[in-house]
Structure formats: structure tokens, C-alpha cells
Amino acid sequence: MYKCALILAAGQGTRIKSNLPKVLHKVCGKEMVNHVIDTMRKAEIDDINVIIGKGAELVKEKTASRNISYSLQEEQLGTGHAVKCAVDFLKGKKGVVGVFAGDAPLIKPETIQKLFETHYKNNNEATLLSSIVQDPTGYGRVVRDGEEVLKIVEHKDCTEEELKINEMNAAIYCFDIESLLNSLEKLSNDNKQGEYYLTDVIGILKNEGKRVGALSIDYEETIGVNSRVQLSEAENILRKRINNRHMENGVKLIDPNSTYIGDDVEIGRDTVIYPGNVIEGNTKIGENVVLYPNSRISNSTISNNVEIQSSVIIDSKIGEGTTVGPFAYIRPESVIGNNARIGDFVEIKKSNIGDNTKVSHLTYIGDANVGENCNFGCGTVVVNYDGKKKHTTTIGNNSFIGCNTNLVSPVTVEDNTYIAAGSTIVNDVKKGELAIARSKQRNIEGWVDKKGLTNK
Template sequence: MYKCALILAAGQGTRIKSDLPKVLHKACGKEMVNHVIDTLRKADIADINVIIGKGSELVKEKTSSREVSYSLQAEQLGTGHAVKCAIDFLKDKKGTVAIFCGDAPLIKEETVVSLFEEHNSNNNTATLLTSILDDATGYGRIIRDGNEVLKIVEHKDCNEEELKVTEMNAGVYCFDIEKLLEALNKLSNNNSQGEYYLTDVIGILKSEGEKVGAVVIDFEETLGVNSRAQLAQVESILRKRINAKHMDNGVTLIDPNNTYIGADVIIGKDTIIYPGNVLEGNTVIGERCMLYPNSRINNSTIENDVEIQSSVILDSKVGEKTTVGPFAYIRPDSVIGSHVRIGDFVEIKKSVIGNNTKVSHLTYVGDAEVGENCNFGCGTVTVNYDGKNKNKTIIGNNSFIGCNTNLISPVKVEDNAYIAAGSTITDDVKSGELAVARAKQRNIAGWVDKRGLLKK
């Protein structure tokens, strides 16, 4: 049977006090609305429509890679009005549509699957998610007759008996598409807020004898975000879930409460991660890696048996059995080979470093292609910028770059070449040559005394 989903993502969220649309605030490194979209994709929902309003162009930009469609809610006149704005998406469709909130990123894949299964197996016209609370104050109550839902009553409208009900509405629904469209045409905004409420659709369907069911889930999954404090709460829950998943998969987290792993990060077994590490984006960490405290790795691939200490790696690749840091900075578009040493206070920018090469300390390598088995002395700089253009340095295999060398790009150092310490290289160095480019030393006798600098 055909199934699709709507995501309500039009609200600005005044309580969160931000110029950024609420659904674009991130939890564990990913926009809340993208958490929801990705969960729906995992639950095998291919056709997803996002209902946008405030900041619509920015929401489109941040969700465009997800291949979703959009409906515009120009005015925010309630949840029912939001769904009415997606009528063009729903018309002429037959099957089931589920409705989710773009600011509630904790919904689980298995919950989405069970919602559809419950809806279809019981031939329901509508099925909603609910939770049981010890204190449901402030929430709409679910009034049942056995397994069937009769109505949803807002807290302020509950009578004495209804206030005793502990089952609350989670704000997630499944509907038969054709029946939903019929009910939307009957929605009224005759209430104190002058808004169209999606909850009223349940009452309309029941008045017409339609079957409405519910699936009870953990309240944690229903949590939405309306403030920075709630965003922090959601972030904490997601982080615990993510870290637990990695530990279940064979990763050691020394202190899970202080380890920050993004939702899409992949980590191989027997990797050990110390506290303070921040792993972001589509990062992939191999097996048996050692991540000592306080590194940030974003959108990068780290192969097996790599050791990283207190370093930053962005949009790059690090080969197996390589060591990085402490205090190294690997900037975007760098490819570090295997068995490489990138040491303390080394910066690599948009460069390729060949296997078995050592760049041990206090060195800058930018816009360079470096071969295998090279050695960089302390203080080496590839001078890649002439004030107008970035230029390339090429260094062949088995080359030795002495301490405090400046390589003025564009320049090429061929295989098996040596450069003497303190040299400023402006011309190519051929294979087998030693390049020495520095002024001859002069010692001036008596200079200190003549300047009156002699200390007695």
C-alpha cells in the first residue's frame, strides 16, 4: 500500500529566541527536521512533504539534499491549517499519510514502523501516537472506549473525569488520505484562537463512524523543542542513544557523558575514545583507533589503527597506522597516507602526504603534493601564496627537507633530493641533488664590545 509523510516545519518558534527557523536548530550536529526526515527514510517512507513557512528558503536549502517536496504555510493558523496547505501534495493519492513534527527529533524508526503496522492491520481510518504520564497536566487527553479512541480533549476543556486520564496526545498521526481530505474540508476555526486544529479531525472522523486507534509509546520520543532548555534536553537524550549504539557495536567510550558523536558518524570496533572528542558530520572512524582527549573530527575518514591526540581534522582522509598530533590541524581536502607521522603544531592544508612520510613538528604544508618516505625538519613552510594566487609545491619520494626551509611555490623537489637546513628554495631541485640556499656565515670580531653591549 502507498504511504507518505508530512512534516510540520513552518513555525518560527518565538520562545527559542532565534533568527534561525526552529526546525533548523541542531541536535547532535544535525538539524532537527533532518533527524525526522532521516528517521522516516529508514522506516521506508520515500515520499515526504515538508510544510514550511517562516524562513522557508533557508529550510529548503538545509533539507534539499534529502529529496523532499515542500508545501508553503504562509500564515501560521494552526496544525490543521498546516495540513490543509499540503492538499496539493495529497490530492489524487490513495493510501496512508503520517504526520510528524519537525521540532520533535526523538521519534524512533521502529515507532514509525509500528504506527503504520497498527494503522493498516486494524483497518483504522486514523491512528495516533500517545503516551502515559503520571501527571498529564497541560496535555490533550485521549478518551478511549477499549482499544478505540473516541476523542482528544484539550486540558482546558476537560471535565473532572477526563482530568483523571493519564494518556496524552503525542501529536503524531496516521490517516487514510481520502478520509483526511474530506475531514479537512469540514474543519472549523471557531475557537478562541481562531485556528484550525488537527486534533479536531479525530472528532470529525468519529462523528462519521470511522475507526480511530492509538499506539502508546515512551514519552521521551514525543518531546518537542520550544526553548533552548528543551533543545539541550533533546541533545542529551540523543547523545546517550548514539553513544550507547556505538558501545553496543564494540567501541570503548571512556566517559560517554563527555563524548560528542554526531548522528551519522560510523565507528569501527575496538576503537577507544577518550572524553572531550567531538566527531561530526559524515565522519568514518576505522577499527582499533585511539582517540586521546579533545580532538574535533568533521566529515573525515580515519582508517584503521590511527592514533589522534588533541587535533582538528576537517573534510580530509587519514590512512591506516598514522599518528596525528598533539595540536595538529588538518584542513579540508587533505589526504594523509598510511604510516605517516603528523606531529605537534603541524598544519596541513589541501595537500597530499604520501605513505611513511614524517612531518613531525612546527611545519606548514599547504597546496602541496608530497611523496612517500619523506622527512620534514622542524619549521618547514611551503610558501604557497604570492599575494594573489595559491601555488603548488611538489615533493618527490624519499626527499629530505631540512629544518627552517621555505619552499617558495610553485616549485618542484624531485625524488631523492636533499635540502639543507635554513634554505629558501625558489628553483626546482633535481633528483639526487643537495640544495643549499642561504647566505654565507660571517663572524665579525669585537662587534659586541664596539656596540657597547658587553655585559660585565
Template sequence: MNKCAIILAAGQGKRIKSNLPKVLHKVCGKEMVNHVIDTMRAADINDVNVIIGKGAELVKERTTEKKVSYSLQAEQLGTGHAVKCAKDFLNGKSGIVVIFTGDAPLIKNETVANLVDTHIKESNKATLLTSIIENPTGYGRIIRKDNSVEKIVEHKDCNEHEIKVNEINAGMYCFDIKSLVNALDKLSNDNAQGEYYLTDVIGILKSEGEKVGAMVTEFEETIGVNSRSELAVAEKILRDRINKKHMDNGVTIIDPASTYIGIDVEIGQDTIIYPNNVIEGDTLIGEDCILYPNSRIENGKIGNSVSIQSSVIVDSSVGNETTVGPFAYIRPESTIGNNVKIGDFVEIKKASIGNDTKVSHLTYIGDAEVGTGCNFGCGTVVVNYDGKKKYKTIVGNNAFIGCNTNLVSPVEVEDNAYIAAGSTITKKVPNGSLAIARAKQTNIEGWVSRKGQK
């Protein structure tokens, strides 16, 4: 059976008090609407249409990699109106469509798949996602008859029996496409708000004798985000889920409450994560690693048996059995090899560092290729920028760079070369050579007393 999805993402979200469209606020490092899109795809629903309105171009920009289609809701006239704006998307389609909101990022792909399966199994024309909660005050009640849905009643309209019902509407649905399109044509905005409500579709289908069902899921999954405080609640729930998943997979997290891991991060077995680490984006961490406190890794590829201390790694890769930090900064487009030492206060930028090389402390390497088995002394600087343009430095295998060396790019240091401490290198250093580029020391005796210095 053909399946597609509509995601409602047209509102600005006044209560969240932001110039950014509400659905673009992030939970665990990813925009809420992108969480929902990814959930649809994980539930094997690939044809996804996003209803856009406020901040439409920005929502398009932030979702463009998801390969979705868009429908424009120029005026926000209710959820029913939003779906009516997607009629071109639905036109000519048969099968089923699920409708979810772009501000509810906690829904699980298993729940979406189960909703579809329930809809098909029960031969429903519409299937609602619902929750049972202890205090349903303020929510629309699901009124059932013979286990099928009879109607949805808003809290203010409940009678004495309906007010006691604790099954509520989650605002997420699965519809037969043709039945939905037919009902949308009959929607009315004859109400106090002058809006078209998607919930009215249920009444229309019931009046035509169609079967409407419901599937219960945990309330936590259906939480929508309308304010900064609710954003924090969603963040905590999803972060707890993510951390539990990794711990179930064999990762030790010393203090889950102070560990922040993004939704797309992968971590290998027997890795240990200490408190106050932030791991984001498309990051892959191997097995048997140790992340000591206070590091940030974003879009990093970390090998096996790597040790990282109080450092930042962004858009870069680190090989096996390498140590990083403390207080190192590995900037984008850097590749660090196996068994490398990147020590304290070292910065690597758009550079490759070969296997078994040591960059122990107080060093900057930018726009460079460094071979295997090299040693960089304290205070080495690759001088890669002349004020207008960046240039490249190449260091061969087994080179020894003495302390306080300046490598003025573009320059090459060939294999097995040595550079004396304090040198400023501007020309190629040949294979096996010793380069000394500093003024000869001169001692002027008696200078201090003649100048009256103590």
C-alpha cells in the first residue's frame, strides 16, 4: 500500500518568543521538524510533504537535505486549512497518509509504523493517535463506542460522563487519502475562531458511516513544544532516551544527567564517557575510547582506543590509539592518524597528521601535510597566512621540529630532516639535513652595569 506523510510546520509559535520559526528550534542538536521527517523515513514513509508558512524560506533551507516536498499555508487558518493546502500533494494519490506536527519531536518511528499497521489491519478510514493520562484537563476527549471512535469532544464541551474520560487526542492521524480529500472539501470554518479544524474531519467521516479507530501510545511521545520551558522538557526526555540507548549498547556514561549526546551519534562498545561531554552531529566514536570531562565533539570520526581530555574536535577524524588534549582544538577538515599525540594547547586546522607523530604542546599546525613519526617541539607555529592568502606546508616522515620553530608557508621539510630550536624556516629543508635559521648569539660583557640596570 502506498504511504505518504504530511508534517504541519507553518506556525511561527508566538509563545516561544523567537524570530526563528518554532519548528527550527533544536532538540538534542537537531531541528524539531527534521526529527519528525527522520522519524517518518525510519518508519518506511519516504514521500514527505512539509506545510510551510511563517519563515517558509528558512524552513526550506534547513530541511533541503531531507528531500521533501512543500505546500504553502500563506494564512494560518487552522490545522484543517493546513492540510487543505496540501491537496496538490495528495491529488491523484491512493493509499494512506499520516499527519504529524513539526513541533512534536519525541514521536518514535515504531509508533508511526504501528499506527499505520493498526489502520490497515482494522480497515479504518481514519486512525487517531491517543494517550491516556491521569489529568486530561484541557484536552479533547476520545469517546469510543464498541471500541471504535465515536467522536472527539473538546474539554469545554464535555458532559458529565465525557469529562471523566481520560483518553485524549494527540493531534496525530492516519487517513485513507481519498476519504480525507473528500472530507476536506466539506470542512467548515463556522466557529468562533473562523478556522478549519482537522478534528472536524473525524465527525464528517463518522456522519458518512465510515470506520474511525484509535491507537494508544505513551503521552510522552506526543508532547508538543510551544515554549522555551517545553523545549527544555523535550530536550531532557530525548537526551535520557539517547543516553539509555548507548548504555544498553555497552557504553559507560558516568553521569547521564550531565552528558549531552546528539540523536545521530554512534558510539562503540566499552567506551567510557565522563561528565560534561557534548557530542553532536554526525559523530562516530569507536570502541574502548575514554572521553574525560569537558570535551566537545561535533561531526567527528573517532577511532578505537582513543583518549580525549578537555578538547574540541569539529568536522575532523582521529585515528586509533591516539591521545588528544588536554585543551587541544582540532578544527574542521583535519585528519589525525593512528598512535598520534596531540597534547595540551595544540591547535590543528585543515591539516593531516601522520601515524606515530607527536605534537605535544603549545603548537599551531594549519594548512599542512605532516608525515609519520614526526616530533614537533613546544611552541612550533606553521605560519600559513600572509595577510591575504593561505599557503600550504609539507613535512615529511620522521622529521624533528625543534622548539619555537616557525615554518613560513609555503615550505617543505623533507624526510628525516632536523630543524634547530628557534629557527624560522622559509626554504625547503632537504632529506636528512639539519636546518638552522637564527642569528648567531652575541654576548656583550658589562652592558648591564653601563646602562645602570640591576
């Protein structure tokens, strides 16, 4: 049967006190609305419509890669009104639609699948998610008759008996599309707030004799984010969930409470991660990797048997058996080969570094292609910028670059070459040559005394 999803993402979120739309605040490195979208995909829901309002263009920009459609809610007049704004998306469709909140990022794919399965199995016109909580104060109560839901009663409207009910409405729903469209036409805003509530659809369906069911789930999955405090709580829950998943898959986290791993990160077994590491985006880490404390790795590939110490690696690839750091900076579009050494205070920018090459300390390599088995002395700089344009330097295999060398791009250093320490290279160096580009040393006898600079 056809299924689709609506994600409510139109509110600004006044309690979160931010100029950024609430659904764009990140949890474990990803915007909340993108967490929900990605969870829909994992639950095999392909047709997704996001209802946007406040900060609509920014929300569209941040979700553009997700292959979704949008509906616009120009005024925020309640959850029912938000769904009414997506009528054009729903018209002509037959099947089931799920309605989810863009600020509730903790829902699991298997829960979504179970929601739809429960809806189909019981031939419901609507199925809602609920939770059993010790203190349901402030939440709408789910009034049942066995498996069937009779109504949802807001806390302020509950009778004394209804206040004793501890099953709360999670505000996540599954509807027969045609039944939902018919009910939306009958929604009223005749209430103190002058808003249209999606919960009223449940009452409309029940009055028409339609079947409404509920699936009770863990309260943790239903948590919505309305404040910075709740944002932090969601972060802690999801971080623990992510870290536990990796440990169950064979990754050793020395201190999970101080390890920060994004939801889309992949890590191989027998990798060891020390405290203070931040691993973000679509990073893929291989097996038997050791991440010593305090590195940041974003959207990068780390191959097997790599060691990284206190370094930053962004949009790059590190080959097998390579060591990085401490205090190295691997900038975007860099590829480091196998069994290489990138040492302390080394910066690599948009460069390829060959297998077995050593860049041990205090060196900058930018816009360069470096061969295999090269050795860079301390203080080498690839001078890649002339003030207007970036230029490329090429260094062949088995080259030795002496300490304090400047390679002024564009320049080519061929295979099996040596650069003498302290040289500034502006011309190509041919295969097998030694390049020396420095002034001859002069020692001027008696100069210090003559200038009166002797310390007494």
C-alpha cells in the first residue's frame, strides 16, 4: 500500500530563543528536521512533504539534498492548520500518511514501521502514538476502550477520572489519506486560541463511527524540543544511543560520556576512541584505528590501522597504516596515502600525499601533488598563493626536501631529487639533481664590537 509522510516544521520556536528556525537546531551534529527525514527514509517512506513557515527559505536550503517536497504555512494557526496547508500534496493520493514533528528527532525507524503495520493490521482510519508516563501533567490523555481510542482530551479539559489516565498523546499520527482530507474540511477553530488542532480530527472520525487505534511506545522517542534545555536532553539521549550502537558493533569507547559521534558515522570493529573526540557528518572509520584524545574528524574517510592524535581532519581521506598528529590540520580535498606520517603542527590543504611519505613537523603543503617515499624536513612551506591565484607544486617519488625550504608554486621537483636546507626553489628540479638556492655565508670579523653590541 502507498504511504507517505508529512513533517511539521513551520514554527520559529519562541522558547528556544534563537533567530534560527527551531527545526534547524542540531542534535548530534545534524539538524532535527533532517534527523526526522532520514528516519523516514530508513523506515522506507520515500514520499515526504515538509510543511515550512518561519525561515522557510533557510529550511529549504538545509534540507535540499533530501529529495523532498514542501508546503507553505504562512501563518501558524495550529497543527490542524499546518496539515491543511499540505492538502495539495495529499490530493489524489490513496493510502496512508504519517504526520510527524520536525522537532522530535528521537523517533526510531522501527517504531515508524510498527506504527504503519499496526494501522494496516487493525484496519484503522487513524492510529496515534502514545506513551505511558508517571506524570502526564500538561499532556493530552488518550481515552481508550480496549485497543480502540475513543478520544483525546487535553489536560485542561479532563474530568477528575480522565486526569488519572497516564497514557499521553505523543502527537504523532497515521491516517487514511481520504479520511484525513474529509476530516480537514470539517475542522473548526472555535476555541480560545482560534487555532485548528489535529487532535480534533480524531473526534471527527469517531463521530463518524471510524476506527481509531493507538500504539504505546517508550516516552523517550516522543520527546519534542522546545527549549535549549530540552535540546541538550535530546542530544544526551541520542548520543548515548549512537555510542551504544558502535560499542555493540565492536568499537571501544574509553569514555562514552565525552565522545561525540554523529548519527551517520560508520566505524569498524576493534577501533579504539579516547575521550574528547568529535566525529561528524558522513565520516567512515575503518578497523583497528586508534583515535587518541581531542580530535575533530568531519566528512572524512579513515582507513584501517590509522593512528590520529589531537588533530583536525575535514573532507579528506587518510590511507591505511598512516599516523596523523599531534596537532595536524588536514584541510578539505586532501588525500594522504598508506603508511604515511603527518606529524605535529603540519597543515595539508587540497593536496595528495603519496604512500610512505613523511611530513613530520612544522610544515605547510597546499595545492600540491607529492609522490611516494618522500621526506620533508622541518619548516618546509609550499608557497602556493601569489596574491591573486593559487598554483600547484608537483613533487616526484623518493624526493628529500631539506629543512626550511620554500617551494614557490608553480614548480616541479622530479623523482629522486634533493633540496638543500634553507633553499627557496623557484625553478624546476630535474631527476637526480641536488638543488641549492641560498646565498653563500659570509662571516664579518669584529662586527659586534664595531657596532657596540657586546653584552657586558
